[in-house]
Amino acid sequence: MKSTLIKSLLLLTVFVGLSLGSVGCSEKGNASNRETGKVIKMDIGKMTCGSCAYSVKTALAKVKNVVKADVSFETKIAKVFVEKGKTVDKKELTKAVEKIGYTVKSIKE
Ligand SMILES: [Cu+2]
Numbered sequence: 508m509k510s511t512l513i514k515s516l517l518l519l520t521v522f523v524g525l526s527l528g529s530v531g532c533s534e535k536g537n538a539s540n541r542e543t544g545k546v547i548k549m550d551i552g553k554m555t556c557g558s559c560a561y562s563v564k565t566a567l568a569k570v571k572n573v574v575k576a577d578v579s580f581e582t583k584i585a586k587v588f589v590e591k592g593k594t595v596d597k598k599e600l601t602k603a604v605e606k607i608g609y610t611v612k613s614i615k616e
Contacts, residue, residue: 541574544591545616549600551578551585552610559609566603570595 549567554560560580567576567585572593578585585604589595601611 542591543574543588544593545589547587547589547595547597547600547614547616549585549587549604549614550612551583551604552612554578554580554583554609556580562607563604563609566607567600570599570603573600 551560551563554563557580560578563585564576564578567573567578567587570587572590572595574588574590576585576587587595587600597614601614604611
């Protein structure tokens, strides 16, 4: 009986540990508290579904000085939020999109 209790306590600890771990994971790459300044709008080509839009969003968010990116599959528009007081290299944004197989039809601030 006693060993069963220990086993369930152990399982509970593992479970709690795992759920805490996944919470930490989902917060990775969070926009945190960086303020956004300018917004760059990009017209993205070759997206065929919502998951394409998500891939583009993830790629854009990794570019230097980008706080976050919003990509709409419906409008094919990507909005890139630049960190306040910083600049983002448009060539880097284009490269990030093309690297994963999509195209940039236009890009403007
Ligand atoms: Cu897709």
